[in-house]
Amino acid sequence: MPIRVATWNINSVRLRLPLVMRLIASNAPDVVCLQEIKCRNEQFPAAGFAEAGYVHQAVNGQKGYHGVAIVSKLPLAETAVHEFCGKGDSRHISAVVGGPGARFRLHNFYIPSGGDEPDPEINPKFRHKLDFLAELSDWFDAPEFGAGHVAVGDFNIAPHENDVWSHKQLLRIVSHTPVETDALNAIQARRDWVDLLRRHVPLSEKIYSWWSYRARDWDASDRGRRLDHIWSSPDLAPACTGAEIVREARGWTEKPSDHVPVIATFG
C-alpha cells in the first residue's frame, strides 16, 4: 500500500483550508505536512480535516506566525517537537507514519526565512537562520537519522543553480546565498539524505515551488525558487516511486498561497 506524503506552506491554514481540500481531492495524499499555519493549536481547523478523513493530526502552532502541522489518514505515532535556537517558536513537528511495509519518522520543518540582508552581523534574522542550520546539522548527526526518516518542509533555501530563475541574479538574495546553500548541501551530504525531487528531475532542469506575490503574472514571468523539499534517508529512497511539484496550485483561486505543494510517493 503506497504512502503519498505532501508538504505545503499554506500561508494561513484557516484562510486556505478549502485549498488543502482541493489538493486532497486532486492528488489524494495520505499525509499532508503544512507550514505557516499561522494559528494556535486550538484554532487549527481539526474538524474540517477530520471530516475529509484526516483524523490523525499533530499540530505545533503559535499565535499569528509560523506553525506546522501534520494531518494524516494513516495513524501517527510518537509525535515529537524539536526546539531550535531556544526561541520557543513552532518550526518542527514529527511523527512515525506507516505500518509493517513502509514505516518512517516524518519530520515537518519550517526553517527561518532570514530577512532581507544576508549579513549575520547586521541582520538578526539571517543570524537566526544560520544558527538554525547549525543546530539542525548537529541534531542530524545522531545515529538514528541514518535510516528510517523523511524530512520535509519549507526549508527557505533553493540549493542548486536551477532551483532559482536566475542563479547569477540571486547569489546575494537570501534563500540562494552561498553560505545558505553550502550549509544545506552539507547537512544533506552528511547523512546522505536523498533530495527526492531531484532524484526524478535532473539538475539541468529548472523547477520551483514558490513564486512571489509581487509579480504581476507569476506564470508568465516564472521567476520562482525551489524552497520546499522532501528528503529521505538513503534506505527509503528506493521505495520512492514518484515525486512531483503541483505547480498549478499557484493559480488555484484568486487568493493562493505563494508556495505550491510537493508530493512524494513511497512504495
Place this chain on the structure above:
DNA sequence: ATGGCGGATCTTATCCGA
C-alpha cells in the same frame, strides 16, 4: 515590472514573509 503583495494582530498601523 519581482520587493509594485498579502497574512495576522497589538487593526485603519505594524510586523512578518522571501
